[in-house]
Amino acid sequence: MALEEFVDLKLDHHTKDGIEVVDVEGEIDVYTAPRLRELLIELVNNGFYQLVVNMEKVEFLDSTGLGVLVGGLKRVRAHDGSLDLVCTQERILKIFRITGLTKVFGIHDTVDEAITARKAEK
């Protein structure tokens, strides 16, 4: 990848089956995590309380990013909402395991699986 093409963090979101899916691509660290935090806050402020964060294209995640996800979960739970994750990458899953956060988040293999699981819980 040429240097000028490097994108540290790319964020997008769309609605699927009544759930807001946040697509994250790139690196979530102390520099970029505030942008994800702002997006999650914006979504909650706009009434989206059922969130799925798709991390399949995340190349790096540190504790700052974990903190943002936990903060997002706390915000949606305040509205009886949910925040599930989609992630199959071992290097990303490892940090969730080290911190014990696998017990806090629902972590799924695909967006469809996350949505189906969420709907089944309702």
Next chain:
Amino acid sequence: MPTVEVSFTPLPAHVRTARLVATAVARRSGVDEALLDEVRLAVGEACSRAVEAHRLYCPAEPVRIALTDSAGRFEVEVTDAGAAGGAGLAGAADDAGQDSGRDLAGSAAGGAAAGPVPGGSQGLDHGLGLAVIAGLADDVQISETAGGVRIRMSWPAVGLQH
């Protein structure tokens, strides 16, 4: 004498650069490919908390990293000057930021593999980052110095590749 020394202005944007340099030197030192992700993450965590400490207490001071390859180990030492403003381990960066949701994360920390952080605080209150480092690095020492906090981490390395 460190193989590579890096010092950088305490800006979050520079943490990525520090990670990349550390990973590159680790690879050259012969650290197993399977461990490079751990090196990258642990160095990133150490630099992140150092940057936060410096931004709070001594923004004009650079964060320093020393990367050393010796005796079959690749060692990383991240030194901050946060204690100049009273940071130390007790004031370690609130890694989760304003949005931490400590009640949620705290419940998970009880089961974290990291356990107590040697020489200082433990759990999320004083740095999820430190817990991550403790869980990642093959060998880690966290100590307070006269000027701040020093985090030393090391991994096995097969030797310098020329």
